[in-house]
Amino acid sequence: DVKVTQSSRYLVKRTGEKVFLECVQDMDHENMFWYRQDPGLGLRLIYFSYDVKMKEKGDIPEGYSVSREKKERFSLILESASTNQTSMYLCASSPYMGAYNEQFFGPGTRLTVL
Amino acid sequence: SQKIEQNSEALNIQEGKTATLTCNYTNYSPAYLQWYRQDPGRGPVFLLLIRENEKEKRKERLKVTFDTTLKQSLFHITASQPADSATYLCALTNTGNQFYFGTGTSLTVIP
Numbered sequence: 001d002v003k004v005t006q007s008s009r010y011l012v013k014r015t016g017e018k019v020f021l022e023c024v025q026d027m028d029h030e031n032m033f034w035y036r037q038d039p040g041l042g043l044r045l046i047y048f049s050y051d052v053k054m055k056e057k058g059d060i061p062e063g064y065s066v067s068r069e070k071k072e073r074f075s076l077i078l079e080s081a082s083t084n085q086t087s088m089y090l091c092a093s094s095p096y097m098g099a100y101n102e103q104f105f106g107p108g109t110r111l112t113v114l
Numbered sequence: 115s116q117k118i119e120q121n122s123e124a125l126n127i128q129e130g131k132t133a134t135l136t137c138n139y140t141n142y143s144p145a146y147l148q149w150y151r152q153d154p155g156r157g158p159v160f161l162l163l164i165r166e167n168e169k170e171k172r173k174e175r176l177k178v179t180f181d182t183t184l185k186q187s188l189f190h191i192t193a194s195q196p197a198d199s200a201t202y203l204c205a206l207t208n209t210g211n212q213f214y215f216g217t218g219t220s221l222t223v224i225p
Binding site (some may be wrong): 033069 | 148218
């Protein structure tokens with residue numbers, strides 16, 4: 001079974017802090033994604049990566065950056081956390097390029113910024 | 115920009131009945147449409163994919179239709195069970211890797 005794990009299920013941070021969310025997949029997938037999920041807005045893509053050290057902006061990249069130094073690991077960084085970044089963050093991976101690929105999601109990290 | 119709408123209200127149905135969920139989209143021409151299930155506090159799980167040239171796809175008690183003229187997909191769960199209670203998301207994709215998800219429909223199957 002594909003496994004996508006995220007470093008924390010729940011996280012509470014203060015405004016202005018730098019926040020790191022880690023995601024690891026164990027199936028040698030090429031693509032990895034970071035989404036945030038908010039009530040009434042659904043899942044919105046923040047960034048995705050189709051290869052090591054490669055990244056593409058999604059729909060809402062402002063205030064976020066990402067890092068993919070190894071194929072299995074994709075990190076989301078909030079440079080200076082703000083209260084409007086309080087959300088559920090979901091990481092996903094898919095095997096290779098192509099829109100017909102399903103995405104495998106991690107359990108999510110619920111981040112609260114105070 | 116593309117817009118994806120799913121049943122705006124939560125759906126409550128009696129056990130054994132067929133649940134029908136809708137996914138409507140505008141300003142987009144997807145090549146593929148996927149359906150996911152999401153349980154509370156968990157990430158979405160893939161259920162089915164349908165291509166633009168397919169009218170219908172089935173998997174056990176699940177059936178998906180895709181009408182590119184109406185810009186709509188219907189997701190049916192036949193002989194529904196309380197264990198089917200969850201939020202169901204549709205996702206549209208075209209070329210490339212970007213997925214566009216709907217906001218989801220919450221389904222409750224009442225015993």
